[in-house]
Amino acid sequence: MQDPKEDVQSQKIGKRMLFLAWISGLFIMTLWFDDLLSERFNPNQEPQSVSVGNATEVRLKQNRMGHYVTTGMINGKPVVFLLDTGATDVSIPANLASQLNLGMGYPSQANTANGVVTVYDTRINTLQIGNIVLRDIAGNLNPGMNGEKILLGMSALKQLEFTQKNDWLILRSYE
Secondary structure (H helix, E strand, O other): OOOHHHHHHHHHHHHHHHHHHHHHHHHHHHHHHHHHHHHHHOOEOOOOEEEEOOEEEEEEEEOOOOOEEEEEEEOOEEEEEEEOOOOOOEEEEHHHOOOOOOOOOOEEEEEEOOEEEEEEEEEEEEEEEOOEEEEEEEEEEEOOOOOOEEEEOHHHHOOOEEEEEOOEEEEEEEO
């Protein structure tokens, strides 16, 4: 027969193991759901490029909210772009300026969805989506923007040809 003390000790160990299994399962599910939600917001986390004649083409899938969001680079640093044809310039949250090696220039006024705000001019040395690379792009640093999403405005988009077809946006850069 087993000693009652050993039986109680075995039950305690079993409960601890069950608790650790539940915690591990919740942690794994949290990671999985976080990836799933991130992909729903940004279905273009690794945009693919195709060469078509003298053009480089990147296809972006619309997210569930009807926006075009993609991962890209500013000055060699990874960023997330939200394409915004209503924005005159590329608009960057001011808190990202040092991380992206952007200088803060002269202040100016900008009309935004939230009203008139003071922004600071900046120049982006390189902006990249897939294999499309744009150089010397006008931008602004916006102290009122929260988060890390960058509005990809017309100062960059006007250098590209873009076509929307169904839930895809095709960006083309001609060399």
